[in-house]
Amino acid sequence: MENQMQNENQNKGSFFQSTTAKMMMVGLLTLVLLIPLEFVKGLIVERSQRKKEVVDEVAQLWGKDVYFYGPIMSVPYKTYEEYDVTDPKTKTVTIQKKAVIEYAYFFPEKLNNKSNIKKNTTLKRGIYNNVVFSANMNFEGYFGKPNIEKLGINEADLLWDKATIIVKTTNLKSIKSDLNIKLNNQNLNFESKPEETETFYGTLETSQFDYKTLASNGKIDFNFVMQYNGSNSVKFIPVGKTTVINLDSDWESPSFEGTFAANDTTKTINKTGFHADWKILDINRSFSQQYAGKIPNLNEYSFGVKLIETVDEYQQNERASKYGFLVIGLTFLIFFLIQSISKIGIHIFQYSMIGLALIMFYTLLISITEHSSFALAYIIAGISVIIMISAYSISILKNKKFPVFIGLSLTALYTFIFVIIQLENYALLVGSIGLFLILGAVMYFSRKIDWGNN
Incomplete structure (x- = not known):
């Protein structure tokens, strides 16, 4: 009887340590992080509405439509x-x-x-x-x-x-x-x-x-x-x-x-x-x-x-925030693939810190944009978040090879999203091609994972 209980505990522990369980927890965390992301979107709408009120007030004093x-x-x-x-x-x-x-x-x-x-x-x-x-x-x-x-x-x-x-x-x-x-x-x-x-x-x-x-x-x-x-x-x-x-x-x-x-x-x-x-x-x-x-x-x-x-600065911020789920999901996917391939353990708390850092990008972006241009704000916020996550990755992954890859991946991802935001007529085309290439890259790197033993 005692041996049977030990075997059940081992099986139970092995499930929570499996790749499937970790994937489920990371997916659930991604959905949970949509809540603060929605708060950020609400902040953008609030600031945009405030600007509209100020613009209407100035227009009343200066002059409206002719x-x-x-x-x-x-x-x-x-x-x-x-x-x-x-x-x-x-x-x-x-x-x-x-x-x-x-x-x-x-x-x-x-x-x-x-x-x-x-x-x-x-x-x-x-x-x-x-x-x-x-x-x-x-x-x-x-x-x-x-x-x-x-x-x-x-x-x-x-x-x-x-x-x-x-x-x-x-x-x-x-x-x-x-x-x-x-x-x-x-x-x-x-x-x-x-x-x-x-x-x-x-x-x-x-x-x-x-x-x-x-x-x-x-x-x-x-x-x-x-x-x-x-x-x-x-x-x-x-x-x-x-x-x-x-x-x-x-x-x-x-x-x-x-x-x-x-x-x-x-x-x-x-x-x-x-x-x-x-x-x-x-x-x-x-x-x-x-x-x-x-x-x-x-x-x-x-x-x-x-x-x-x-496209004014708040419209650009709103469009950027719509890609928040994509950024969080792809970043978590990069860490998950590194974890699965290298067998390095990453705790769910560490995923949470990375996700919150990604959300901080949007609060930095809107606050800096109000005092400068959107492009400059995007560069400052992007570099800040990439450096923070890359430095945090060194302590998690215990080497410099994977953090460099993560930093380059985030740089490419933020650059890709910035290009889409600036485009008008070709945004859908470029976005579709980019996502297709990202999916191809994920399929390529995930082929080495032995899913049968997880």
Whole structure:
């Protein structure tokens, strides 16, 4: 009986010392380490949200998206409403009319815009650099003879001497230029006008002018300049019968958006900035050149450019953390193969220390990134963790051959992940090829392990 119990204890001890049991424990530890890794991911999301709040706060003060809708010529006209008047003595009812002022709106025949958008990186709040821009926008074109026949308005009812020019735009508080427009040889000043409807546009309107006097040659040429502080995007509504937009900027990562695409033959994007042109004709969009009573909402026809950061530091940190499970798993696999091939014992506690060191890489990465570039932070955090694990491996493995191999393997792994993070279009392809090669290497080195005796 005593010999039987000793044999059972030996068998039990031999199982926990077997390769299978050690593999199970290392696999379980890998899953447990996903818990602190998730906390690190939560920290990245929290810091990213904090940056977004600061960026939104700065954008509110500096200037947000720039939308431009105009210029539009407004001409008041009279309409007549009939109403009944009853004589109190005779009780007879007569129909009378009263004049009501409405407005007719006319879009320009030609609208040209040349804009230069300059990136401003000096705006800093705390540890965050807020990337905003200043836009210098030059407009010119002309209004032709208004087509009042399409509106069904009697010309005698139009008050030509009370015409005005209207511009609808966002960021009124962030306009930095003098608000005036030149109509033929006459200069008029813009003044802000309260909106009667709920819209994100603000309205600028000139003082009144006499259209017939000013348009003696049949058209009114205009030109004016708008200078904005803004962020995120610049967009236009193509109100001209022919609308031509030319954008130049030192922003190296634009995203062209909206209903109309930029001209591919003239569009250029490089490290020094971009240039883009649009030419939109009235046949390219389905709205009229004149309206009576109300200016329509034409936001669905907007187009322009969104000025983006392709991958900011928190997005890069988040992408790096997604490979955390891969880094921990492959590092543990390297140690496990060394342990199995060399018969050197590695305690589960030592695996835990190695795993925690790997997780510390991500906390180092995000904290250093906030005070420098992502690339520099990645190098510092990577070197620190590789040196720590390699030095710890010397005491575990009792030689220098395996720690050198571990250090080189970790260097290759972190370099591989950094390359994937920097890539956009080829990240999946490079990642798939890299994992295939890693799997091939594991299969090659594991072929010497005698699994039958473990």
